[in-house]
Amino acid sequence: MKILVPVKLVIDSNAKARVKPDQSGVDLANVKLSINPFDEISVEEAVRLKEAGKVSEVVAVTIGVAKAQDALRAALAIGADRGILIQTDEMVEPLAIAKLLAKVAEAEQPGVVILGKQAIDDDSNQTGQMLGALLGWPQATFASKVDLSAEAVEVTREVDGGHQTLKLTLPAIVTTDLRLNEPRYPSLPNIMKAKKKPIETKAPADYGVDVTPRLKLLKVGEPPARSAGIKVKTAGELVEKLKSAGAL
Amino acid sequence: MPDYTAPLDDMTFLLQDVFDVEKTFAVLPGYEEVSAELAASVLEEAGRFCAGVLRPINQSGDEEGSRLDNGVVHTPKGFKEAYKAFVDGGWSGLSSPTEYGGQGLPRTVQILVDEMLSASNLSFGLFPGLSRGAAEAIEAHASQALKDQYLPKMVAGAWTGAMGLTEGTAGSDLSLVKATAKPRDDGSYTVTGSKIFISSGDHDMAENVIHLVLARLPDAPPGTKGISLFLCPKYLVNDDGSLGARNAVNVGSLEHKMGIHAQPTCVMNYDDCQGWLVGEANRGLNAMFTMMNAERLFVGVQGLGLADASYQTAANYAKERKQGRAPGAKESGMIIAHPDVRKMLLTMLSFTEAARALTVFAALEMDKETAHPDPEVRKRAAGLVALLTPVIKAGFTDFGFEATVLGQQVLGGHGYIREWGQEQFVRDARIAMIYEGTNGIQAQDLVVRKLGLDGGAPVRTFLAMVTETIAEGRQVAAARDTAAALDEALEALESVTTRLTTGTNADPLEQNAAATDYLRMFALVTFGWLWLRMTLVVVAKGDAATPHEKRKIEIARFFSSRILPQSLSLGSQICSGSAPLMAIASEAF
């Protein structure tokens, strides 16, 4: 069985996102970029399944500018076998990403597609579910445990207030949550091997997918500044304030 | 526990923009395929490993320390697991030859990983560092049989290495070594003696420890020409590579030290243990010296790493510590607003970034020295490496230690208590000024041996490079101040160099009296040269330069106006000769 792992290059989780003065977006020049942390968990899970002998090949795919292949290299260093870069300078929204991934899935015929539940740049949390819809495959989002067999995958999901376990017949979509695993530090030999693993470069047009955005980004602003703290007199007043601030 | 961030931006800038290492690697057989991009990936992951695995056990390791229990050394909590992760990750063989299972990467990449190891956890970093040194000595001098038997395991990190050199009465002067070795019938030797200050002498992280021990054969001539090198494993190794009987390589005690508490520094007793000769009889010191430049570069980088570690915490603290009012400010603000705090931080930063540049320069010369096809290039590289080795070892560890003290000072009382980790960096940095040849010995090496090397060719080559960069700098507006300051400092250095090498003066003690000041002066000029070079590279990059790179132009100006002038006063100190040092009788001290 093959596993397809879509990955994305995003701002490093330790880097601070700064809004551009002209409010056109977030300034990513000179900011450290890394593989999306949830995607790293996806790759780790896929590689573990391969190491357990349940999977024969792990294919990583990314969509973005040429530099986005750094995310593929990161995936290859963890242990993915090969990469596909669908190169475009356009801003591609989750729906178009899902359409491209659906085409890749049709070509690659994976048993499971494992995706991060969301990318930490636009925080959309959509792509996996959309891919499931487009392919007509079942989905288990926010996975904290994945148990793969030849015909099905049993997934424990993080849901509000606890866990839910689903069984999906293959092929299926899984999106990963933080507690699924702790990604390894890639070994030096694997980092070096990753440089030699094949990466195939494609364009959205090769798949016949129109990636024109459906949303118009009007502006990107700073979040409201932290307002100065206040002293409250009573516990009741405190709880009231917390409720109106949405903290309770 | 303060966080550590590997200085990847700076490293990438040096590898790609300043030294364009890819171009050099392309002509070095064995390294042709090492791209700047590969180096960057390796460094990035190494940085993550150091920050995520090694730094979290740095402070706890210091507090717990290694301990000796019934002759067995136990490393602090977490070290065994971290070492396993290090070995499983293949990091121990980074620059080792591929024929023994290493990754065969250049020293230029290795040394930057060494910086990260030193910065994140020096006690830990010494284990792989010493193993590599021992493995390099075995590779260069041991018989093929010994290499085949020991190197694969050492390169893989399954076995670690230790160096048994120093004895109670033989430290800086190894001609006094007393340990003995007697031939056995089977071609091996019985090694007997006691050694002190043996880093990584024993521990519980790997299954075997391979000691390289200096000892005298029965018929050996006295002095340095009668010392041989022996390989003495903690466990004997069977022909099939499996471990056999315990060899009589015993830990007498652990040294009680000021710093690097997690590192087991042992008193080792070689109680008639079995050993094997490495290299030729009576040529043991030569065998050690072939790897000495590399070892000393490694020790120098420890000073750099700890300085950067201390700087990172100090800079973050200064930006967040609200206290007092800066001159001219209306209300209290962050302490980074104070010029005096900035001066401390800039002193640290102008050292670390120049030192890192010199590290890459020297390591690249070392790679050329070993691998370049042109013998002329190899010779020139060897000369520069020989010249710069004592400057790096002593210069980096002196300035590095001073930087950790400044980093402690920035935090005030919080620098003195353990919480923030700053006092540990001070303690850990102190040893690097002492081991692997004290900094005093390094200064003597520079003045007495290295200046005169090959008729003075290396120092001339070096000074010519500096002169050339100054000429370039004078053509560039943003570099002009830095170039002018460097020119002045260079002139002073040249004049003192002439004074110390031509022997025109009648003071036989002058070289010795001048050495430490001279090395510092030399280091300052070298840093100034690299600041000028970096300035020129940043200017040439124009708008493509990152903010990290652009700020270097201002740091260069700080260095040339606030730090480099110290070289002028060192010059006049030196010119006072040995008289002020020798005037009072020894009894008067």
Next chain:
Amino acid sequence: MTTLLIADHNNTSLADATSRALTAALQLGGDVHVLVAGANDRAAADAAAKLDGVKKVLLADDPALDHQLAEPIAALVVSLAGDYDAIVAPATGNGKNILPRVAALLDVAQVSEITKVISSDTFERPIYAGNAIAEVRSTDRKTVLTVRGSAFAPAPQGAATAPIEPVAAVAGDYRSFFVGEALASSDRPELTSAKVIVSGGRALGSAAKFNEVILPLADRLGAAVGASRAAVDAGYAPNDDQVGQTGKIVAPDLYIALGISGAIQHLAGMKNSKIIVAVNKDEDAPIFQVADYGIVGDLFQVVPEIEKALN
């Protein structure tokens, strides 16, 4: 225009986020219908019908819709979607799971976790973990939105009760099957990922007092328990609970510091929390400099009062 709001519920009652999403849905300007899809979920539909501003409730009651599985619910929503200009769900676990599937089946983009309705097609939403706020306009023929509950007040109960109309689940060859669930486990959340943290300092005085005061409030809030270095050093709390420079670095939505003075090393570990509450006897304690809400007082009195006010 007409908006379909997909309710999040457990068949018997509505999740609080549903009434908050209703507020956002009403701001779109049109009529709002609420879909309550589940099994034996009449009670939840009754609750939805009582919310102010709801014009109609669609009740889908079918065993296939139990457990809110994405496949059948998405198919149901798509079958109803023709009548609606906007489809809205709260950004809860269920909403986030289901709605993108709906959007893709309708071939429209989704705007996730909106925090403000600017007009019927223009919204604000946080990106980069809230470090930036994007204003986006949907150009699709239908608008699909999830709503961040904390950004909208819950819609109140109305005077009238909206009519409830049954709708049928869509049969299909669904390939996801419910195996089991473990809800409301009493396990305390993990410190570094908890949304709420209740942290205690040296002022607690003893391990017994620490447990007696901190734990009930943490339980009440479903919060993780933290401690200052001083409290850990004094043995009131285990080392694993330490928040600060030398302990864990946390950034929960709500951080409640009880009897913690706010030494700089503690602040370094929690100052990025979204909302910080401090209770301390010393009104000059540095913790108040970073706290959004502070109470100067004896925590042994204040904490029980907070619990009371919560109930």
